[in-house]
Amino acid sequence: MSKVKSEISPEMSSIQQAANRMVDNVSKVIVGKKETIELVLVALLCEGHILIEDVPGIGKTMLAKTIARSLNCSFKRIQSTPDLLPSDITGIHYYNQKTSEFEFRPGPLMANIVLVDEINRATPRTQSSLLECMQERQVTVDLETMPLPRPFLVIATQNPVELEGTFPLPEAQLDRFLLRIGLGYPTKDEEGAILSRFQRSNPLESLTSVLEADELLKIQELSGQMYVEKSVSNYVTAITRASRSHEDIKLGASPRASLGLYHASQALAAIQGRNYVIPDDVKHLAVPALAHRLIVKTEARLRGRSTESILSEIVSAVPVPVEDP
Amino acid sequence: MKLDCKRGILYLAAMGMEVCWLYVLIAMLNKKVAGNHLSVAGILVLYPVSFIFNRLLGRLKWPGACLMSVSWLGWMVGMLLIVKVQLYADLPFSESTWLLSIPQAMAQMIYTLKPEFIILLSTGIIWWLSQRVASRDVSFPMMLKKFQFGLIMLVLTFFTGSRLDAIPDYPVSEALIFFLFALSGISMAHAFENTSWFSGQNRWPWPGLLLVSISLILLMGFLVTLLATPELLQLLWAAFKWVWGLICGLILKAIEFLAGLFPQSEPGKLPPMLDTSQLKPAQGKPLYIPKWLRSSLLFTISVFCIGMVLLALWRIISDVFYRLRRKLSDMADAEFEPMTGAFKADLLNVLKLLLSRLVKFIFFFRLRHKEGSVSPEVASVRRIYRQLLRWTAGCGYPRHISQTPYEYCRTLESLLPDTSKDLNFITKQYVRARYGVLLPVEDTLYILSQAWHRIKQTRLKRASAELSSGKEGN
Numbered sequence: 001m002s003k004v005k006s007e008i009s010p011e012m013s014s015i016q017q018a019a020n021r022m023v024d025n026v027s028k029v030i031v032g033k034k035e036t037i038e039l040v041l042v043a044l045l046c047e048g049h050i051l052i053e054d055v056p057g058i059g060k061t062m063l064a065k066t067i068a069r070s071l072n073c074s075f076k077r078i079q080s081t082p083d084l085l086p087s088d089i090t091g092i093h094y095y096n097q098k099t100s101e102f103e104f105r106p107g108p109l110m111a112n113i114v115l116v117d118e119i120n121r122a123t124p125r126t127q128s129s130l131l132e133c134m135q136e137r138q139v140t141v142d143l144e145t146m147p148l149p150r151p152f153l154v155i156a157t158q159n160p161v162e163l164e165g166t167f168p169l170p171e172a173q174l175d176r177f178l179l180r181i182g183l184g185y186p187t188k189d190e191e192g193a194i195l196s197r198f199q200r201s202n203p204l205e206s207l208t209s210v211l212e213a214d215e216l217l218k219i220q221e222l223s224g225q226m227y228v229e230k231s232v233s234n235y236v237t238a239i240t241r242a243s244r245s246h247e248d249i250k251l252g253a254s255p256r257a258s259l260g261l262y263h264a265s266q267a268l269a270a271i272q273g274r275n276y277v278i279p280d281d282v283k284h285l286a287v288p289a290l291a292h293r294l295i296v297k298t299e300a301r302l303r304g305r306s307t308e309s310i311l312s313e314i315v316s317a318v319p320v321p322v323e324d325p
Numbered sequence: 326m327k328l329d330c331k332r333g334i335l336y337l338a339a340m341g342m343e344v345c346w347l348y349v350l351i352a353m354l355n356k357k358v359a360g361n362h363l364s365v366a367g368i369l370v371l372y373p374v375s376f377i378f379n380r381l382l383g384r385l386k387w388p389g390a391c392l393m394s395v396s397w398l399g400w401m402v403g404m405l406l407i408v409k410v411q412l413y414a415d416l417p418f419s420e421s422t423w424l425l426s427i428p429q430a431m432a433q434m435i436y437t438l439k440p441e442f443i444i445l446l447s448t449g450i451i452w453w454l455s456q457r458v459a460s461r462d463v464s465f466p467m468m469l470k471k472f473q474f475g476l477i478m479l480v481l482t483f484f485t486g487s488r489l490d491a492i493p494d495y496p497v498s499e500a501l502i503f504f505l506f507a508l509s510g511i512s513m514a515h516a517f518e519n520t521s522w523f524s525g526q527n528r529w530p531w532p533g534l535l536l537v538s539i540s541l542i543l544l545m546g547f548l549v550t551l552l553a554t555p556e557l558l559q560l561l562w563a564a565f566k567w568v569w570g571l572i573c574g575l576i577l578k579a580i581e582f583l584a585g586l587f588p589q590s591e592p593g594k595l596p597p598m599l600d601t602s603q604l605k606p607a608q609g610k611p612l613y614i615p616k617w618l619r620s621s622l623l624f625t626i627s628v629f630c631i632g633m634v635l636l637a638l639w640r641i642i643s644d645v646f647y648r649l650r651r652k653l654s655d656m657a658d659a660e661f662e663p664m665t666g667a668f669k670a671d672l673l674n675v676l677k678l679l680l681s682r683l684v685k686f687i688f689f690f691r692l693r694h695k696e697g698s699v700s701p702e703v704a705s706v707r708r709i710y711r712q713l714l715r716w717t718a719g720c721g722y723p724r725h726i727s728q729t730p731y732e733y734c735r736t737l738e739s740l741l742p743d744t745s746k747d748l749n750f751i752t753k754q755y756v757r758a759r760y761g762v763l764l765p766v767e768d769t770l771y772i773l774s775q776a777w778h779r780i781k782q783t784r785l786k787r788a789s790a791e792l793s794s795g796k797e798g799n
Contacts, residue, residue, distance in 0.1 A: 229760045278731075
């Protein structure tokens with residue numbers, strides 16, 4: 001508490017400017033959903049991965065593609081199917097007959113932005129091949145470990161309905177996603193705006209990039225420098241610890257979840273033009289950052305309780321660090 | 326008990342002293358609990374009424390218990406009348422609501438204090454004090470005791486008021502009036518006992534001189550009150566800061582000059598500096614009093630205050646002992662068992678206990694102070710926010726434990742839409758200071774206190790508007 005911070009520096013305000021540019025650019029394609037776009041930016045700044053989960057036709061893939069297009073980075077797409085193999089995504093060593101040598105042919109993972117569409121349609125074996133890439137940002141093929149390009153971001157989508165022929169993501173896999181977000185149906189006005197916007201052509205085709213990879217790396221580094229007061233940091237851990245002791249929760253949030261929520265709060269503060277984190281940031285991100293990591297007890301699920309509702313209950317019971325009157 | 330002119334004046338002075346500190350106490354309670362809805366003068370009217378009533382009762386040759394019962398019956402009637410007139414003027418006397426409000430206020434006093442309870446308490450104290458004055462003969466020791474007790478009460482009330490942010494509107498004037506009554510009363514009581522210069526050869530010039538001196542002191546006090554406006558104090562503070570800066574600059578230049586006279590030493594290799602780019606101090610940092618000077622001043626003031634309290638206690642105790650000695654001298658044939666050293670041992674035990682408590686308190690306070698040490702500006706912002714929280718909680722809208730400052734601000738905005746700008750400003754500054762540890766600039770603190778002041782006043786307007794609309798409804 002003895003540290004005295006200055007007003008927001010020009011470097012810090014550059015994050016807000018970059019975020020505004022991104023939001024404006026993505027909004028040229030995605031109608032409304034500003035809050036969701038902001039959450040995607042949070043994940044971008046933390047270099048965390050995003051799981052977009054919603055019903056078909058909402059615009060999950062479109063959002064992922066728009067984000068990728070807005071960044072001047074390499075982009076690859078993986079369409080998950082039951083016959084997809086780990087080597088199909090990591091890459092393989094093949095024998096080049098001309099040079100008489102084994103050469104590495106990189107898979108789609110060797111890109112800055114990787115869209116894994118319908119991730120729950122891939123087999124657990126293929127899903128597991130993503131674990132190392134997502135956590136350690138490296139890939140091991142035939143005993144050879146190669147670093148992935150930076151920034152590296154996995155945007156996965158999945159459909160919560162039509163579960164036939166799918167393989168639900170294991171807990172270890174879900175824990176590697178920083179945020180799970182949903183888009184939800186558009187409002188009446190938004191749906192009208194979608195029709196008129198896509199009437200003649202797809203605006204995604206004419207979309208230009210507004211953020212360079214170097215710039216993104218720089219603001220990622222700055223985002224990690226946001227000041228988090230001790231009590232706010234304690235508030236983060238209080239929420240995650242409360243999830244572990246809740247009667248309806250079978251498996252609570254992990255320390256990785258605490259870390260994710262902490263970094264995400266820092267990123268949200270930076271996007272909103274602050275160089276310090278406030279409890280509102282933590283509260284705002286608690287559900288998207290933690291809900292997918294919790295396992296609800298069967299009896300609670302049968303009572304109709306969802307992870308989101310339990311988490312909201314936890315957040316509304318944990319005291320916010322404010323002055324005592 | 327026939328009142329002559331001299332006694333009348335002394336009674337007036339004693340009553341004046343008591344009314345002064347009672348006024349300050351009731352005004353503080355009125356401000357804190359009743360939101361300034363009560364008329365303090367209306368409550369204090371009971372004092373002379375009680376005095377006259379008890380004097381008249383004293384003339385009757387009834388038994389003591391009977392007199393006491395009648396006297397307190399009188400208090401009950403007076404108290405009920407004040408409650409009715411001040412709080413339930415619109416209700417008819419036949420309505421039982423206003424009568425029931427008093428037991429209800431008493432039942433709720435553990436949870437919250439209500440205006441009815443303030444009236445009950447203050448009228449009780451007033452009645453009891455005036456009854457005491459009416460039943461006793463005024464003398465120099467009595468005037469002295471009234472002054473000592475009144476002074477302690479006045480100081481305690483001002484201290485409590487400052488902690489609760491409920492200082493009455495004109496504290497200097499009230500203190501001056503108290504001293505006017507006290508000084509006049511004590512000097513006249515001394516004079517009437519024919520033991521002072523007041524009864525000697527120069528008895529005519531002295532009273533005039535005394536009155537002129539008292540008038541001059543009071544006049545000077547009023548002048549200081551009138552001149553010492555916030556603007557003037559700001560100006561003086563700015564001038565002081567400028568002079569202080571000038572002196573510091575001169576001292577620094579002198580030190581630099583003296584340092585330049587010494588031969589330059591070979592600079593050693595310094596360790597790499599920490600990255601302090603994020604820790605720049607805010608612009609316009611105000612002047613700090615050095616910590617050692619602050620501690621010494623604090624110590625001196627504490628010693629002075631404790632000394633004053635001890636002095637007052639010593640005076641009261643010596644007075645009590647004097648009375649006891651006089652009483653004992655009348656009991657010449659009584660036998661006493663000597664207890665050598667008992668009093669000394671008791672006194673030492675009490676002092677030891679007090680000292681250990683004091684040491685514990687100081688240790689605890691210092692520990693807390695060290696744990697939560699923040700800059701004075703940040704502490705000011707947090708204090709104002711705490712006051713806001715206390716105030717809103719007192720109004721029945723406490724913050725829920727899971728509400729963030731901004732969420733709570735939105736709740737308050739819906740309750741007090743007129744002050745949304747000020748509420749937003751206070752919340753924003755608090756969030757910056759609390760979570761960002763950002764130093765507010767000097768102007769911000771001033772605007773912040775103004776905003777807080779406006780919120781309090783708006784609440785009064787709102788409350789009075791609600792009251793008037795309620796009256797119209799009735």
